[in-house]
Amino acid sequence: MNVNGLPREAAGEASPAGAIDMKLDVVIPVSDVDRAKHFYRDLGWRLDIDYSDEVDYRVVQFTPPGFGCSIIFGRNVTTAFPGSVQGLHLIVSDIRAARADLVRRGIGVAELFHDVDGIFHHANGDRLVGGANPQRKSYASYASFSDPDGNGWVFQEITQRLSGHIAPDDTSFTPELTDFVRRGEAGA
Numbered sequence: 001m002n003v004n005g006l007p008r009e010a011a012g013e014a015s016p017a018g019a020i021d022m023k024l025d026v027v028i029p030v031s032d033v034d035r036a037k038h039f040y041r042d043l044g045w046r047l048d049i050d051y052s053d054e055v056d057y058r059v060v061q062f063t064p065p066g067f068g069c070s071i072i073f074g075r076n077v078t079t080a081f082p083g084s085v086q087g088l089h090l091i092v093s094d095i096r097a098a099r100a101d102l103v104r105r106g107i108g109v110a111e112l113f114h115d116v117d118g119i120f121h122h123a124n125g126d127r128l129v130g131g132a133n134p135q136r137k138s139y140a141s142y143a144s145f146s147d148p149d150g151n152g153w154v155f156q157e158i159t160q161r162l163s164g165h166i167a168p169d170d171t172s173f174t175p176e177l178t179d180f181v182r183r184g185e186a187g188a
Contacts, residue, residue: 083150
């Protein structure tokens with residue numbers, strides 16, 4: 001699959017021989033299905049299904065624009081506590097535009113941030129700095145928001161996808177991430 005969850009062939013990319021096409025759907029726990037449905041529709045996501053047996057079961061599925069994966073929520077589709085899912089990442093190519101779009105839609109989105117270590121972001125926040133990564137390196141800038149139940153989402157800006165190898169002249173990534181990938185590739 002490519003960065004948008006599309007089969008590599010559909011995106012004009014080669015797929016390894018014998019590879020099975022996989023996509024990830026995520027079940028999120030919510031307390032009020034209609035409120036969650038309204039929220040995700042306001043994000044501009046596509047409603048795929050809203051099925052109910054009219055007794056005690058309901059399943060709703062939404063797909064973010066450009067993605068081949070979806071979220072599912074409803075009544076009696078998970079036993080997880082509403083709001084307990086954290087750190088769901090939405091990959092975007094322009095974090096400022098993605099944040100501005102949600103703000104325009106009335107969604108509360110935190111300010112942009114990056115991690116001083118340049119690899120990922122620390123969940124406890126002690127290494128986070130306000131603003132996008134100064135060089136706008138791929139994998140290095142974030143913004144977060146939550147749904148009405150508190151399920152936590154993170155925008156992550158990725159303009160160049162990691163492949164397990166970073167060419168010597170590639171400056172798309174932070175120096176820390178580049179060094180880490182190159183050490184892993186060398187078996188260090």
